[in-house]
Amino acid sequence: xxxxxxxxxxxxxxxxxxxxxxxxxxxxxxxxxxxxxxxxxxxxxxxxxxxxxxxxxxxxxxxxxxxxxxxxxxxxxxxxxxxxxxxxxxxxxxxxxxxxxxxxxxxxxxxxxxxxxxxxxxxxxxxxxxxxxxxxxxxxxxxxxxxxxxxxxxxxxxxxxxxxxxxxxxxxxxxxxxxxxxxxxxxxxxxxxxxxxxxxxxx
Amino acid sequence: xxxxxxxxxxxxxxxxxxxxxxxxxxxxxxxxxxxxxxxxxxxxxxxxxxxxxxxxxxxxxxxxxxxxxxx
Numbered sequence: 188x189x190x191x192x193x194x195x196x197x198x199x200x201x202x203x204x205x206x207x208x209x210x211x212x213x214x215x216x217x218x219x220x221x222x223x224x225x226x227x228x229x230x231x232x233x234x235x236x237x238x239x240x241x242x243x244x245x246x247x248x249x250x251x252x253x254x255x256x257x258x259x260x261x262x263x264x265x266x267x268x269x270x271x272x273x274x275x276x277x278x279x280x281x282x283x284x285x286x287x288x289x290x291x292x293x294x295x296x297x298x299x300x301x302x303x304x305x306x307x308x309x310x311x312x313x314x315x316x317x318x319x320x321x322x323x324x325x326x327x328x329x330x331x332x333x334x335x336x337x338x339x340x341x342x343x344x345x346x347x348x349x350x351x352x353x354x355x356x357x358x359x360x361x362x363x364x365x366x367x368x369x370x371x372x373x374x375x376x377x378x379x380x381x382x383x384x385x386x387x388x389x390x
Numbered sequence: 391x392x393x394x395x396x397x398x399x400x401x402x403x404x405x406x407x408x409x410x411x412x413x414x415x416x417x418x419x420x421x422x423x424x425x426x427x428x429x430x431x432x433x434x435x436x437x438x439x440x441x442x443x444x445x446x447x448x449x450x451x452x453x454x455x456x457x458x459x460x461x
Contacts, residue, residue, distance in 0.1 A: 246443065253450035254457055284443070285436070292435050309435045318441070319434030330430045333423060 193258035194363035199251045203364060206244040206283065210342070213237035213287075217335070228302075235294050235303040242287035245280060258363065264356075272348070275341060282338040289331035296324035 194200070216234035220227055288309075295309045310321070352360040362368045410418075430436060 246446070249443070250446060250450050253447045254454055256458060284439075285430075288436055288439055289430060292430075292433070295435075312435055312438050319432055319437035320429075322429060322433035322435065326426050326429050327433075329423070330426050333427075 194366075195258060196251060196255050197366065199248055199255075200364055200366060202244045202248045202251070206241050206248070209237050209240040209244065210283075210338075213241060214335070214339070231294075232303045235290065235306060238287040238290045239306075241283055242291075245283040249280060249284075275345065275348075279338070279341055279345060282334055282341065286331060286334040286338055289327045289334060292322060292327040293324050293331060296327075 213234055216230050216237055219225060220231040220234050223230060291306070291309045294303050294306060349361045349364075352358050353362070
């Protein structure tokens with residue numbers, strides 16, 4: 188019997204794994220820039236580019252999640268667990284947005300000693316508008332580091348939860364985010380599933 | 391890079407600066423962190439980017455019915 192999966196659109200899946208790899212690179216280059224003995228200028232620039240990639244990909248993911256239908260969670264479980272899972276996802280999105288942003292604020296104020304080629308100064312962004320206050324690089328750095336460790340803790344929980352769903356609950360939560368496994372199971376996209384449901388006669 | 395190391399050094403000091411017990415240190419750290427979070431979330435760069443993101447998502451929400459009917 189062919190199992191039909193409702194999976195997110197392929198662009199969201201690619202952005203998900205792209206952001207995962209970019210975060211691994213950003214963490215590696217970030218730790219190397221602070222603690223390593225290599226060329227710090229280049230390492231810091233690589234950290235900044237990886238972080239900006241995460242920022243771009245999370246904006247794309249949020250845009251696609253708002254624009255296109257998203258498959259409903261059919262894994263069962265209590266309301267509390269579903270609420271926790273939903274809160275976890277939105278906290279991850281927020282941290283994936285705010286962590287690179289605070290890093291960008293730090294990088295913009297380090298022009299004297301550590302420049303990132305091609306990186307615009309974020310302080311010039313919307314300088315004609317009078318919302319918000321200026322911020323010191325030290326404050327932004329403290330919050331950036333706090334966000335990084337919080338993000339790492341939540342990503343660890345996210346991975347553990349995905350593995351728990353796959354190996355213990357045995358549902359399709361993990362498979363629908365891995366296109367190769369989904370093809371084996373005869374997956375259909377969420378949009379196609381919705382289109383199929385629209386062609387069915389109303390009950 | 392000296393600036394970055396200096397900031398990291400300053401942050402390390404935050405963990406060791408107080409001598410009023412572990413609860414006092416934890417409260418002090420939580421208080422400083424909360425204040426810094428508030429400062430960052432209400433800063434001009436963050437508010438500008440969040441405002442741009444809200445506009446982008448509003449555009450996506452407006453286009454959503456069109457894409458739902460296409461699929």
